[in-house]
Amino acid sequence: MDPAPLLARHVARFEAALDRLTPPADTRPERLHRAMRYSLEAGGKRLRPVLCLAAAELCGAAPEDALPAAVALECVHTYSLIHDDLPCLDNDDLRRGRPTVHRAFDEATALLAGDALLTHAFVLLSTAHADRPGLAHALIRELADAAGSRRLIGGQMEDVLAEKRADVTAADLEFIHRNKTAAMLEASLVMGGLVAGTPEPTLTALRRAGEHLGLCFQIVDDVLDATADQATLGKTPGKDARAGKATYVSLHGLETARRLAAEQTEAAVRELAAVPGDSAFLRALVASLARRDR
Numbered sequence: 645m646d647p648a649p650l651l652a653r654h655v656a657r658f659e660a661a662l663d664r665l666t667p668p669a670d671t672r673p674e675r676l677h678r679a680m681r682y683s684l685e686a687g688g689k690r691l692r693p694v695l696c697l698a699a700a701e702l703c704g705a706a707p708e709d710a711l712p713a714a715v716a717l718e719c720v721h722t723y724s725l726i727h728d729d730l731p732c733l734d735n736d737d738l739r740r741g742r743p744t745v746h747r748a749f750d751e752a753t754a755l756l757a758g759d760a761l762l763t764h765a766f767v768l769l770s771t772a773h774a775d776r777p778g779l780a781h782a783l784i785r786e787l788a789d790a791a792g793s794r795r796l797i798g799g800q801m802e803d804v805l806a807e808k809r810a811d812v813t814a815a816d817l818e819f820i821h822r823n824k825t826a827a828m829l830e831a832s833l834v835m836g837g838l839v840a841g842t843p844e845p846t847l848t849a850l851r852r853a854g855e856h857l858g859l860c861f862q863i864v865d866d867v868l869d870a871t872a873d874q875a876t877l878g879k880t881p882g883k884d885a886r887a888g889k890a891t892y893v894s895l896h897g898l899e900t901a902r903r904l905a906a907e908q909t910e911a912a913v914r915e916l917a918a919v920p921g922d923s924a925f926l927r928a929l930v931a932s933l934a935r936r937d938r
Contacts, residue, residue, distance in 0.1 A: 647928040651694060654707065658693045661711040662718065665768055679749045679757035680764075683722050686740040691861075691933070692717040692832040698929070699836025699850055702921045710839040712772030713783055716765035717832050720791050723761040724800075724828075726754050733804070734887070738880050762791070782838050790831035799824025808888035817890050818859070825865075826858020846919055853915035857930055860908035863901050864934060866891040870898065872937065909934040 666684060671677040693714030700710035729736040729744040730751060737747055746754035766784055773780035790796060802820045806812045833850040842850075869884050870893045884891050892901040912930045916923040 645924050645928045647925055647932055650698075650925050651929065654694045654697045655690050657707060658690055658697065658711065658714050658718075662715050665712060665715045665772075666719070666764065675749065675753055676756055676760060679745055679753045680761055682748060683726055683739075683745050683757065684718065684761070686742060688740050690718065692721050692828055694929070695829065695832035695854070695926070696836040696839075698926050699833045700839045701836075702919060702923055702926060703837050703840035703842040703846065704921070705836075705840035710836050712768050713787075713835045713839055716768050716783075716787060717828065717835065719761040719765040719768070720787060720796075721828055723758040723765075724791075724796060726758040726761070728800070730754060733800075734883065736880055736883065738874070779838065783835055786831050786835055786838065790827040795823045795827035799827065803889065806890040809890070812890040812895065814895060817892065817895055820890070821859055821862040822855060825862040826855045829858040829861065830854030849915050849918050853912045853919075853926075853930075856908045856912035856915060857933070860905050860912060860930075860934055863892045863905040863908065864936060866893045867898060867901050867905070868936075868938065869893075905934055 662684060666680070667677050669678045669681045696710050696714040696717055697707040700713075701707045725739060726745045728734050729739055730746055736744055738744060742748070744754070745757055749757075765787060769783045769787065770780050773783065792798070793801075799820050799822070802816070803824055806816060806820065830851045831854070833854045834847050837847045837850050866884065869881055869891070872881055874881055885894065892904060896904065909930060913927045916926050916930065
């Protein structure tokens with residue numbers, strides 16, 4: 645199937661919820677909240693919230709029921725991008741086709757905007773599901789684990805430590821991206837399943853699908869960083885090579901990286917096919933991500 649029409653509906657539903665479930669730009673202190681909105685409203689693929697909404701629907705819930713979880717996921721993802729772009733990490737000037745937050749505002753505001761988005765995600769989950777404390781607990785636990793020191797942040801730390809090292813192995817690289825990239829994609833699918841009250845075996849299949857999707861997504865990112873231009877990417881190309889980062893392209897070469905991306909895509913599609921219900925949209929979306937050009 646062509647995933648574009650349903651993708652557009654999920655994105656539109658999410659954008660309306662994002663506006664409703666995050667503080668307005670004129671909330672005091674305005675500079676902080678304008679910076680939060682500046683980054684949240686910059687667009688992007690909205691992959692994590694869409695995965696959450698689609699997984700909830702696949703598992704029998706109304707997508708609307710998963711909107712707080714979808715917004716929380718995007719808040720955490722956006723915080724990670726703001727911090728990743730800071731001079732102390734990737735020192736990037738562009739994100740989603742416009743100046744990064746620390747360039748549009750300043751470093752202190754960017755740091756605090758990221759902090760505020762991270763904490764807002766957990767406030768949102770706890771308040772949106774106050775009438776279902778078991779669900780609120782499960783969602784908070786899942787997101788906190790995915791974003792924590794053993795997963796997202798741990799992967800980021802290992803990524804920093806791997807810079808300019810000649811002895812990085814394939815296992816090292818896989819550890820980095822199973823955590824830095826895949827953890828949040830796993831959480832996106834699992835949190836959608838949690839909203840629907842999905843049994844553990846199905847959550848496990850969703851988690852495995854997210855892991856494979858995360859690795860595919862990162863490999864394609866590495867290929868694009870090495871081959872695409874700035875106008876296409878909406879961010880600075882070639883920065884990984886200049887920083888001496890370990891990537892799938894630097895370790896395996898372009899052709900092998902492309903083959904590995906295809907293998908991870910096929911594995912993600914197989915896992916989704918094992919989930920009860922009509923997973924055609926999610927399977928088509930995963931396949932399209934392997935062919936993306938930005």
